[in-house]
Each structure stands twice: as structure tokens, then as C-alpha cells.
Amino acid sequence: MYTQALNTPDREDRCVEDAARAAQFQARIDAEERIEPNDWMPSAYRKTLTRQISQHAHSEIVGMLPEGNWITRAPSLRRKAALLAKVQDECGHGLYLYAAAETLGASREELVDLMLAGKAKYSSIFNYPTLSWADIGTIGWLVDGAAIMNQIPLCRCSYGPYARAMIRVCKEESFHQRQGFEIMLTLCRGTEAQKAMAQDALDRWWWPVLMMFGPPDKLSQHSDASTRWKIKRFSNDELRQKFVDATVPQAQFLGLTIPDPGMKQNEAGNWVYSAIDWEEFNQVIAGNGPCNRDRLAARRKAHDEGAWVREAAQAYAEKRRQRTALQAAE
Numbered sequence: 001m002y003t004q005a006l007n008t009p010d011r012e013d014r015c016v017e018d019a020a021r022a023a024q025f026q027a028r029i030d031a032e033e034r035i036e037p038n039d040w041m042p043s044a045y046r047k048t049l050t051r052q053i054s055q056h057a058h059s060e061i062v063g064m065l066p067e068g069n070w071i072t073r074a075p076s077l078r079r080k081a082a083l084l085a086k087v088q089d090e091c092g093h094g095l096y097l098y099a100a101a102e103t104l105g106a107s108r109e110e111l112v113d114l115m116l117a118g119k120a121k122y123s124s125i126f127n128y129p130t131l132s133w134a135d136i137g138t139i140g141w142l143v144d145g146a147a148i149m150n151q152i153p154l155c156r157c158s159y160g161p162y163a164r165a166m167i168r169v170c171k172e173e174s175f176h177q178r179q180g181f182e183i184m185l186t187l188c189r190g191t192e193a194q195k196a197m198a199q200d201a202l203d204r205w206w207w208p209v210l211m212m213f214g215p216p217d218k219l220s221q222h223s224d225a226s227t228r229w230k231i232k233r234f235s236n237d238e239l240r241q242k243f244v245d246a247t248v249p250q251a252q253f254l255g256l257t258i259p260d261p262g263m264k265q266n267e268a269g270n271w272v273y274s275a276i277d278w279e280e281f282n283q284v285i286a287g288n289g290p291c292n293r294d295r296l297a298a299r300r301k302a303h304d305e306g307a308w309v310r311e312a313a314q315a316y317a318e319k320r321r322q323r324t325a326l327q328a329a330e
């Protein structure tokens with residue numbers, strides 16, 4: 001959707017990096033100006049944005065799988081309609097994000113191929129299974145809740161197409177978070193068995209959700225540059241803390257127990273959580289989580305089965321191109 005704005009002839013020119021241009025670029029960032037696709041940018045800025053936006057797009061698309069798994073088993077027509085709409089929204093988010101990544105010069109095909117080959121990352125959280133209906137409530141409440149915490153600051157990201165895509169994404173994530181919380185509230189006000197199902201889901205998702213924010217600041221290799229470029233407005237640990245502080249009162253309202261008995265509130269009012277198992281996170285992002293293989297296998301199958309749609313769309317585009325060329329020649 002943004003690619004029409006790309007002005008390719010000066011591309012080589014844009015790659016010529018010199019100190020003066022880099023200083024000018026940083027001054028624009030410092031002045032809170034938005035960087036647009038045709039503006040000069042350092043190649044490292046382009047590279048890190050392509051990496052982050054494409055990983056984000058892959059997360060939205062792979063993220064459809066754990067919830068899509070429950071569409072046919074949702075407990076009522078109303079729940080089914082809401083879940084179906086949510087999963088479709090995630091697909092839309094993936095499409096805006098691939099379009100935003102394309103404005104940086106990467107093609108969507110190339111980015112998707114990297115994901116299907118297992119060479120590009122997507123959020124660790126989608127490598128965990130959805131075992132019960134309460135997992136769908138927990139994903140909306142916590143996974144979308146974490147996503148909003150991370151994505152609201154991205155609406156002020158220095159790169160225009162990414163920042164603008166985030167505005168709509170955040171509005172939709174907010175609906176997702178509420179539908180998840182409402183599922184949890186219904187279960188927690190239901191029978192003992194329903195409440196136990198909600199607690200079990202929280203027990204399994206809590207720590208993986210905290211890992212969504214990325215490694216601790218001292219181990220985050222991209223944070224310094226991304227902060228200087230105002231892609232990141234808060235660090236991984238800062239966002240994780242904001243999320244914990246916002247979520248504890250919600251868990252208390254539901255009457256659920258966060259599976260961290262050592263958690264305490266400090267004098268500043270922040271909830272201090274126990275150590276996160278970063279070895280588990282490293283294993284999941286290395287491809288060894290509980291569902292990594294299933295997720296990639298499902299995406300590859302969908303991609304193969306959709307080949308005819310891509311071919312048909314390409315044939316139609318070619319036909320239109322020829323028709324337009326013929327009309328122009330008349």
C-alpha cells in the first residue's frame with residue numbers, strides 16, 4: 001500500500017553514506033521528524049527496521065494459528081464471531097506490516113520465504129499450545145495486553161509507515177484485550193471448574209508472556225541503536241515492568257493468583273517479579289519451543305495450498321498490465 005511512493009532511481013544515491021548525511025539524519029530524528037520511504041537513511045537503520053517490522057508481521061500471521069485452532073470449538077455463536085473477527089484482524093495487521101516493510105525495499109515474497117525457511121524470527125509466545133478455552137481468554141488478556149504495551153510507543157516510532165500502521169493495529173488490539181479479559185471474567189465468575197481452568201491458563205502463560213518483551217536490557221543487542229533512532233521509546237525491561245504493574249490489579253480483580261509467590265510491591269509501587277528463565281526463551285527462539293515445528297509446518301502447508309491464488313492474482317495483474325499498455329498505444 002505504501003510502495004507506490006518509492007522512488008527507485010535515486011536508490012544507489014541513497015546508499016552512499018557519509019558523515020554529513022548521517023548527522024543530518026540524526027538531527028531530524030532528534031527533532032522528532034518522521035522519516036519517510038524516499039528520505040535518505042543509514043543502511044543500518046533500514047536493516048534494523050526491516051528486521052523488526054518483518055518479524056512483527058510474521059508474529060501476526062503465525063499468531064493466528066494458536067487461536068484459529070479454537071474457532072470451531074468456541075463455546076457459543078457470540079464467542080465464535082468475536083474470535084473469528086480477532087483472528088482476521090491479526091491477518092490484516094500482518095498485511096499492513098508487510099506493506100510497511102516493503103517501503104524499505106524488501107519484497108514481501110522474500111520476507112515470507114525467510115520465515116518459512118525458519119531463518120526469520122517471530123514472537124516466542126506463539127510457540128506455546130492452546131490447551132483449553134481459557135487459553136483463548138488468556139491470550140486476549142495477556143498476549144494482546146503485552147502487545148499493546150509494546151506497540152503504543154511504536155505509534156511514535158521515527159519511521160512514518162510503521163508508526164501509522166501501529167495506530168490502527170493498537171485500536172484493534174485494544175478490542176482483542178477486552179474480549180480476552182471478558183472471557184476470563186466470565187470463567188472466573190463461573191463454576192469452580194471454570195475458575196480452575198482460568199487459573200491453569202494463567203499459570204502456563206504468565207512467564208512466556210513476560211518473555212515477549214525480549215531479553216533483559218543488558219543483553220538486548222539492538223536496543224542502543226533503536227533507542228538512538230527513536231524506533232524504541234522504552235527499553236524491554238521498562239515495558240515489561242509497566243505491563244506487570246498494569247496486570248497485577250487485573251489478576252486481583254479476577255481473583256486469580258499470578259504464579260510468582262515471591263512477587264512483592266516496592267516502595268515506588270512497582271511489582272518486583274522473580275527471575276525469568278531466559279534459557280527457556282533462548283530455546284524457544286532457537287526453534288526448540290513446544291510448538292515451533294508445528295507452527296512452521298502449518299504455515300508452509302498454507303503457503304503451498306495458496307500457490308494457486310498467488311498465480312491467479314499474478315495472471316490477472318499481467319492481463320490488466322497488457323490491457324492498459326494496449327489502450328495507451330491506441
Ligand code: BYC
Pocket residue numbers: 051052055056057059060061063064090121122123124125143144147150211212213214215219220221222223226236285
Ligand atoms: N520472540 O536486541 P533485542 C501480537 C529477538 S504480535 C522472538 O532486544 P529488539 C499478536 C530479537 O528479534 C507481537 N524473538 O531486539 C499477534 C533479536 O534477534 P535478531 C509481536 C525475540 O528488536 C497475534 C534478539 O532476540 N510484536 O501481538 O531491539 C495474536 C535480541 O533482542 C523476542 C512485535 O514484534 C521475542 N519475544 O527488541 C495476538 C513488536 N524478543 O532479530 C497478538 C515489535 C526479542 O537479532 N518488535 N527477540 O535475530 C519489538 O518491539 C522488538 O523487536 C522487541 C525486541 C521488543 C520484540
